[in-house]
Amino acid sequence: GDSVTQMEGPVTLSEEACLTINCTYTATGYPSLFWYVQYPGEGLQLLLKATKADDKGSNKGFEATYRKETTSFHLEKGSVQVSDSAVYFCALGNTDKLIFGTGTRLQVFP
């Protein structure tokens, strides 16, 4: 079945460091790909999405490119802030549901 694998956390960075969180997927058909973010004590919210191969999703300085050839959707940001500390979930959307990765906790220190 369809699945999502993302890197284990926590990822610990200093402010202004570069971020990459790896995400790969297995799917039949042509899924959409999403990154959701969960801030402490809150529900998940959409960060960005891409609906077809080579699409780049971007929001709040984060970006991710839908790579069909490597079945990947890695999340990147050039300069993280303390306020980016959260849990990040990669997700795959198929015909009837979202399938989430296990989440990666990001901790950014001043």
Add this chain to the structure above:
Amino acid sequence: DTAVSQTPKYLVTQMGNDKSIKCEQNLGHDTMYWYKQDSKKFLKIMFSYNNKELIINETVPNRFSPKSPDKAHLNLHINSLELGDSAVYFCASSLMLTGLKNIQYFGAGTRLSVL
């Protein structure tokens, strides 16, 4: 104005009790979901409803019974609570069933602790 609201935010109860969690969305969406998030943050879908009809039931024990009185509400009733039911439960909604393009909007979660 909260888009997806669930109550209560916290629920502490004894093993064997029965409890309910309520969820309401004011987005006009057709599809609603319940997810369970364990202590390691792993998020797993439990149920989805589309226009009050059950679509997905992901091998959840029969003690869990969702009820959708209308499109805007999806409640979760849990009978005979067990220690392993302790988790954060999230309600979500989306415009329609397909996950291909539809964004899901999540509530803030209900933290259930079974003692």
